[in-house]
Amino acid sequence: MQISRAPRTGVPASSEWITGDAVIEELAAPTGPSRTQVDSVRFAPGARTRWHHHPLGQVLVVTDGTALVQRRGGAVETVPTGDTVRIEAGEWHWHGATPDAAMTHLAIEELPEDGRIAEFAEAVTDDEYTAGRTDAADAQSETQAEPTPPMSRVIVMDQKLPEPLLTHRLEIRRITVAPGYAAGLHVHNGPVFGNIETGSAMYQIEGEQAVLLRPGDVFYEPEGVRIARFDAQEDGVTFFGYFPLADGVDAELVFPED
Numbered sequence: 001m002q003i004s005r006a007p008r009t010g011v012p013a014s015s016e017w018i019t020g021d022a023v024i025e026e027l028a029a030p031t032g033p034s035r036t037q038v039d040s041v042r043f044a045p046g047a048r049t050r051w052h053h054h055p056l057g058q059v060l061v062v063t064d065g066t067a068l069v070q071r072r073g074g075a076v077e078t079v080p081t082g083d084t085v086r087i088e089a090g091e092w093h094w095h096g097a098t099p100d101a102a103m104t105h106l107a108i109e110e111l112p113e114d115g116r117i118a119e120f121a122e123a124v125t126d127d128e129y130t131a132g133r134t135d136a137a138d139a140q141s142e143t144q145a146e147p148t149p150p151m152s153r154v155i156v157m158d159q160k161l162p163e164p165l166l167t168h169r170l171e172i173r174r175i176t177v178a179p180g181y182a183a184g185l186h187v188h189n190g191p192v193f194g195n196i197e198t199g200s201a202m203y204q205i206e207g208e209q210a211v212l213l214r215p216g217d218v219f220y221e222p223e224g225v226r227i228a229r230f231d232a233q234e235d236g237v238t239f240f241g242y243f244p245l246a247d248g249v250d251a252e253l254v255f256p257e258d
């Protein structure tokens with residue numbers, strides 16, 4: 001295991017693959033049998049890559065600001081903080097910041113054994129770059145022209161319970177987990193509902209896919225089901241937990257040994 005402490009030193013991106021200014025921080029370089037490379041790239045306002053493609057594809061995770069991305073023949077897409085873009089192997093594309101704000105994303109890719117690297121072509125023209133912004137601005141203008149209702153109601157979860165639940169009271173807890181703390185495998189003696197207030201956590205029911213919970217997300221932990229992960233990320237997490245309880249029953253948390 002190797003831990004690299006922040007802050008790290010970034011290097012300016014080459015003008016051979018970018019229009020404008022960007023800084024690259026190498027987070028993980030291929031070593032030994034691993035061929036995974038991870039970089040954090042911060043684009044100045046208006047900066048974007050040239051048209052390019054990767055031999056084995058690439059994953060982008062926007063960590064700050066809003067990104068613009070486009071595949072050859074497709075529309076310019078707006079990608080806000082927290083969203084992920086998966087780019088297929090050999091797919092021609094570009095990505096960068098919006099004209100008026102900086103943007104940072106993680107760039108994750110597997111490098112082929114034969115040493116091939118991304119292939120870069122022509123620069124993204126101003127017309128190509130601004131086309132998506134014009135469409136987005138028009139759509140935003142149309143949206144803003146609509147009157148805002150004085151009240152809205154949105155169903156964020158409609159969870160069917162496995163059987164009728166005898167409930168005499170509802171206990172609500174505001175729970176804060178320190179940055180990087182992992183709750184570990186656990187089981188509740190009753191159903192639990194929750195919603196993230198601040199921070200983020202990696203959540204996983206045993207045997208199912210892990211998901212990253214962010215502010216506004218809701219989750220459900222069924223009674224007696226093994227929860228494999230509720231791991232606070234580097235920003236910690238605060239959430240509300242809702243515990244429906246029968247008369248005389250207290251919420252209990254069990255940590256199985258295996």
